[in-house]
Amino acid sequence: MIIQPNIKCGQCRRLYKFRLENAKKYTDWHNAPVTSFGDINGRLLIVGLAPGLRGANKTGRPFTGDWAGDLLYATLEKFNFTKGQYGASAKDGLYLLNCRITNAVRCVPPENKPTAEEINTCNKFLKRELEGMKNLSVIMALGGIAHSAVLSALNKKKSDYKFSHNSLHNLNQHLHLVSSYHCSRYNTNTGRLTQEMFEAVFENIRRKI
Numbered sequence: 001m002i003i004q005p006n007i008k009c010g011q012c013r014r015l016y017k018f019r020l021e022n023a024k025k026y027t028d029w030h031n032a033p034v035t036s037f038g039d040i041n042g043r044l045l046i047v048g049l050a051p052g053l054r055g056a057n058k059t060g061r062p063f064t065g066d067w068a069g070d071l072l073y074a075t076l077e078k079f080n081f082t083k084g085q086y087g088a089s090a091k092d093g094l095y096l097l098n099c100r101i102t103n104a105v106r107c108v109p110p111e112n113k114p115t116a117e118e119i120n121t122c123n124k125f126l127k128r129e130l131e132g133m134k135n136l137s138v139i140m141a142l143g144g145i146a147h148s149a150v151l152s153a154l155n156k157k158k159s160d161y162k163f164s165h166n167s168l169h170n171l172n173q174h175l176h177l178v179s180s181y182h183c184s185r186y187n188t189n190t191g192r193l194t195q196e197m198f199e200a201v202f203e204n205i206r207r208k209i
């Protein structure tokens with residue numbers, strides 16, 4: 001069974017305080033660690049960086065309610081990893097098929113920037129997520145930090161598995177790591193990541209699943 005962080009987890013003091021500040025300002029938002037979403041028996045796990053302030057931190061579901069989620073869920077739908085319609089809300093009735101989504105850091109960080117210590121502290125939850133997915137065959141890491149967090153959780157040497165967009169690493173005979181630039185608004189606005197580039201990653205994933 002996968003152990004999720006307690007709703008009141010305060011292991012990262014800075015993030016805990018930030019959550020409390022947001023809870024005072026935005027009383028009807030989630031403002032707590034964000035639980036993973038999707039199929040525990042799925043073959044694909046997508047690992048993002050951390051909840052967005054007005055996305056997952058508001059709605060309580062990974063990548064739900066912000067730009068990054070619009071692109072991610074539309075692409076998941078195109079590659080048949082969803083059932084139902086994405087409606088930017090945790091109550092939209094969407095299901096993930098053969099797929100699960102989580103974050104390397106479960107609490108929203110100020111300016112979307114978790115510290116190395118926070119990434120390290122929350123890594124135990126990613127490790128348990130990976131251990132709990134018994135059919136896992138592909139991990140998709142969104143961005144270099146998520147890529148690195150996955151390797152830490154699996155006790156792999158980072159220099160053996162360098163991050164690059166649409167890279168495919170064989171972690172063992174049955175487990176692959178496919179990485180992508182993060183589907184953030186910043187990356188898409190600057191042209192670092194286009195829709196075509198993002199879809200090419202999913203084509204790569206579909207060759208394995």
Ligand code: SF4
Nearest residue numbers: 005009012033107122
């Ligand atoms: S980031 Fe993770 S470890 Fe840190 S407070 Fe949130 S849930 Fe706890």
